[in-house]
Amino acid sequence: MQINEITLKDLNPESFIEEEVKEILSIVGDGCAINALSGGVDSSVVTMLGHRALGDRLKTYFVENGLMREDEPQHIVSLFEGMGVPVEIVDTKEQFFSALKGLTDPEEKREAITQTFYKDVFSRLVKESGAKFLLQGTNYTDVEETVAGIKRQHNILEQIGIDTEEQFGYKVIEPVLQLRKTGIRKVGKVLGLPEEIYTRLPFPGPALAARVLGEVTPERVKTVRKATRIVEEELSSSGAFQYLAILHNDTVSGMIEVKSDFVLQIEVRCWESKDAITGSPTRVPYETLEKLAERITTEVPGVVSVTYNITKKPPSTIEAV
Numbered sequence: 001m002q003i004n005e006i007t008l009k010d011l012n013p014e015s016f017i018e019e020e021v022k023e024i025l026s027i028v029g030d031g032c033a034i035n036a037l038s039g040g041v042d043s044s045v046v047t048m049l050g051h052r053a054l055g056d057r058l059k060t061y062f063v064e065n066g067l068m069r070e071d072e073p074q075h076i077v078s079l080f081e082g083m084g085v086p087v088e089i090v091d092t093k094e095q096f097f098s099a100l101k102g103l104t105d106p107e108e109k110r111e112a113i114t115q116t117f118y119k120d121v122f123s124r125l126v127k128e129s130g131a132k133f134l135l136q137g138t139n140y141t142d143v144e145e146t147v148a149g150i151k152r153q154h155n156i157l158e159q160i161g162i163d164t165e166e167q168f169g170y171k172v173i174e175p176v177l178q179l180r181k182t183g184i185r186k187v188g189k190v191l192g193l194p195e196e197i198y199t200r201l202p203f204p205g206p207a208l209a210a211r212v213l214g215e216v217t218p219e220r221v222k223t224v225r226k227a228t229r230i231v232e233e234e235l236s237s238s239g240a241f242q243y244l245a246i247l248h249n250d251t252v253s254g255m256i257e258v259k260s261d262f263v264l265q266i267e268v269r270c271w272e273s274k275d276a277i278t279g280s281p282t283r284v285p286y287e288t289l290e291k292l293a294e295r296i297t298t299e300v301p302g303v304v305s306v307t308y309n310i311t312k313k314p315p316s317t318i319e320a321v
C-alpha cells in the first residue's frame with residue numbers, strides 16, 4: 001500500500017485542512033463534484049473540506065438507503081444546514097432492498113451495496129449534476145484492512161485495482177485517506193463541526209446491513225434499528241469505542257404472549273478499542289446488561305433472546321458482516 005499514514009503525533013490539523021483544500025481545488029479545477037454525507041465523522045469532515053474548497057460547486061447528498069438509524073437523515077441534514085451546507089436527501093430505499101433481496105452471504109451483500117452505491121446511485125447523481133468527481137471519506141484503516149484481506153470495506157475501490165473512471169464514469173477523491181479515526185476527529189473539531197459529530201461512534205458504510213445476519217429485508221432492518229436505538233441509549237455513558245446490536249438469522253424458541261414459538265435473537269457488542277484494529281469487550285455492568293435484555297425483549301417485537309458477545313478482535317471483527 002503506497003499511502004503515507006499521518007500519525008496523530010505528526011498531524012497538524014490546521015495545515016492538513018489547508019493542504020487538502022488546495023488539493024481538492026487543484027484536482028477539481030473549475031468543475032464540480034458531489035459527495036455523500038452519512039453523518040459519520042469521516043464523511044462529515046470530507047463534506048466540510050469539500051465545501052471550503054468548492055463552495056456551491058460541491059453538491060452534497062444524503063443517500064437514504066433504508067439502512068440508516070432512526071431519524072438519521074433529517075437530523076444530519078438539519079445539522080449541516082445549520083452550518084450553511086445544503087444537503088439533498090435522495091431516496092434510494094427500493095434500489096438497495098432490491099439489490100439485497102435473497103442474498104445471505106456476507107461478501108455478496110457487501111458487493112451488492114458497493115455496486116448499488118457506486119454504479120447505480122453515484123453514477124446517476126454524477127450525470128444529473130454534471131460533476132466528474134466524487135469526494136469520499138475512505139480512511140487509512142479501511143484501506144489497510146481491505147488490502148490485508150481482513151475484510152473488504154465497502155468503500156475501497158482504487159486500492160484494490162478498480163478504475164472508477166472506467167467502470168463508473170467519475171474519479172474518486174479521498175481527502176482523509178492518510179488519517180485514522182482519531183486524527184479525523186481532531187480535524188473535524190478544528191473544522192468547526194458540532195461535538196456530536198466529531199465524537200460520533202464509528203458506523204459502517206453498509207450501515208445496518210452490516211448488522212443483519214442472513215437476508216436484509218425492510219422488516220429485519222426495522223428490528224435491528226429498534227434494538228440499535230436501545231443499545232445506543234443504554235450504553236452511551238459507557239465511554240466505549242463502539243456499541244451495536246446484531247440481528248441473528250437463526251430463530252430460537254421463546255414464549256411470546258403465552259404462545260410458544262420460534263422467534264428472534266439479538267446480540268449486543270460493546271468494544272474498547274483505539275482505532276478498530278484490535279478490540280476487546282467492555283466489562284459492562286451486569287445491571288446494564290439486564291436492562292438491555294429487558295428493554296429489547298419488551299420494546300422490539302419478536303425478540304425473545306439477547307446475548308452479549310465477550311470475544312476480542314482478533315479473532316472477531318467489530319461488525320458481524
Ligand code: XMP
Pocket residue numbers: 142145151152153154155202203204205206210242276313316317318319320
Ligand atoms: P470490522 O468489522 O472490520 O470494523 O472490525 C472495523 C471498523 O470499521 C467499521 N466498518 C466499516 N466502515 N465501511 C466503512 O466505512 C465498511 O464497509 C465497514 N465495515 C466495518 C466498523 O464499524 C468498525 O468501526
